[in-house]
Amino acid sequence: MFNYDPHPVASISKADLVTQLLALLPRDCVLFEAEDLGPYECDGLSAYRQLPWVTVLPHTVAQVQAVMRLCYQHQLPVVARGAGTGLSGGALPHPNGVLLSLAKLKSILSVDVLGRTARVQPGVRNLAISQAVAAHGLYYAPDPSSQIACTIGGNVAENSGGVHCLKYGLTVHNILQIKIVSVDGELLTIGSEAFDSAGYDLLALMTGSEGMLGVIVEITVRLLPVPEQAQVVLAAFDDVAQAATAVADIITAGIIPAGLEMMDKLAINAAEDYAHAGYPRDAEAILLCELDGMREDVADQIMRVQAILTRVGATEVRLAADEAARALLWKGRKSAFPAVGRLSPDYYCMDGTIPRRHLPVVLRRIAELSAQYGLAVANVFHAGDGNLHPLILYDANKEGELEQVEAFGGKILELCVEVGGSITGEHGVGMEKINQMCVQFDALALTQFHAIKYAFDPKGLLNPGKAVPTLHRCAEFGAMHVHRGQVPFPELERF
């Protein structure tokens, strides 16, 4: 019943499809020549590439509906795309499908200053929302590092987080309502501009659904007041375990920092070479702890945090003296990915989460794996909420090295699951982690996911082959989740 295996043969010729699309959209909104399709062949995970059959760039919601109706009629796969910054191959095109770019739907439709909400189109860039409302003393809280480029539609589809989500939540906590176009072209309102809606929480279900359940065409986001003050403390440690203890102690003391980030030695040095943030090069780990709120609150918490850091054994505790110093400390962290990128021809960014208390052992195991595979790793860590980003350094031009990296990365994700965490904290499953889904979920849960998909998209046209593996694929991958000694996938023959 639930079969999303790639749709091998299209039911219509490309020429006919293009003709029919051109009847719905202006000439420049339909791309079908190889040279025009090139920019859409991959997302931020450039190791995976596939030219789409056709790319469409509608300007209006009505055009999105018309395209969806046409694709539904011909049973063509549709892959939605925002800015293509995704890191898991979620927007990887389908060879016989339509790539639906939402990039031209980029208006901020309305801002309600008193009610602190904004209604925006999916192609609006994350940072553009905060910029548009800054004059009112408001901002949109989730701040992925890619925020200059990534779209709010992509953020909803991935349930993106950012440095500040420990205190302010993920995308799912910061949106009220979305409008979606269903697989057959119907426009539906999900959620409400009140704080809840009647019926099931379809808003939560849609958030993070990676373009598998519908096309998001409008989002109402919540806006927050810009805090009166923000201050950041840097602490250096000789030992990663001490840094982990400091994180636990800060939180146990009742303090929820706005951001709490950790970097290991390799990441520190790469960032220092790149951004000259003044990081201590000989430290094994640094923590950046940002506190924000009312002036009085920040002053009080800064004192307590400094005391904790010192007590735990930080070799240095440094408070950014002014706004420029604070920005510089963050610049180092925010440029950590490109900085690490300069250390080797390529790097591969992982994204697992763990209960924080397992950090020391997980980092030790990663170091062992690094030695075993002969590939260096720099660790950047959203320490407050247990989200690891190990960056594996490699050279894609070396024969077989990418395969080694993928195997190594897969081991890291399996390690995260083993200690009670997840294979992805914010980058999504996409194409990349489809095999590790078989490790995190058992056959029953995967079957339930397929049933959910079926409720929204019975023909399996939306982003086929992504996010949720078929049981068949899991059986082939061989890494099956063994649940309390039960034989996994006993129902395989059903499929």
Place this chain on the structure above:
Amino acid sequence: MVELDLTADLQQQVAQAYRTKTPLNICAGNTKAFYGRQATGQKLDVSGHSGILSYEPSELVLTARAGTPLTHIEAALSAHGQMLAFEPPHWGNAATIGGTLACNLSGPRRVYTGSARDFLLGCHVLNGQADLLHFGGEVMKNVAGYDAARLMAGAMGTLGVLLDVSLKVLPMPLHKLTLVQTGICAADALVKMNELAGKALPLSASAWVNGDLYLRFSGAASTIAAVKQNLAGDALAEDEAFWLAIRELQHGFFEGELPLWRIALPQVAVQPEVAGDWLIEWGGAQRWLRSDAPAELIRAQVAALGGHAAILHGGDRTGEIFQPLSAGVALLHQRLKLAFDPARILNPRRMYENL
């Protein structure tokens, strides 16, 4: 997390009901029995499925079986200076965490820190075929697979029997202060609540009733002192009792015989034109109405303003209690119901006639 012996019994009961197509009425503390449409079916008692399974204060995560009393969880958290930040209503001593999540009930702090659903990290459930499923987990960030855990919040047991839930918890603020401003009309109160929420202030609850506006602030001593100095209003001495009465629907407003409506609206929506008494909470996002105006009128007015209305007391519980859904969304509901509960045995018709 799930313990086999305790769970197996429930699983068998659901499996049996699935085989015989017997509707089940899932209950635990029975404190929300009045909520939603009339319950029917054979009782499935989950109250014995109780106990905190793990609690790591430094991780801000607690996992408890669904039948665990809320009072028990709150006591365990408070011993470590932590809390359920959605400040759940109990509506009776026997209230359980499972019932709270199934109804997605949140209290005065909701719009300032989040709802029950917001703090749900993961759960084990039995679907309508008695499959034991695990969604989400015990970590703050987890985007693997669809967010079926949060889908359970507010589904009123119609998609699955909750067995245990993992929740994010938060430190309890050390100090608080409630300021009262008197002689304010509803329209002005709505503006004030929202103007304040738009400033960087530690607002943690707001309410308007009988022409008085109540604003609660929570935070460090120095912060609260600053609020007291800078904002208008008299400090409310018995503030604990006031917010408890609001949360538990025990304030004088909730006495009497007139039907009680719970109305959700965009925070700054104007007051619907319905004759009756109003109590406003959550900066305007939750409004309570005592009125015998016709249900159709109330629902139409509220829908036109972008909200939805549910009748809590005094309605016909064989009719619709919650706001009817648009045709397209209703269809998705039915298809999801079938995806989880193909025989429609889990709390059938408790939420909507056709679910």
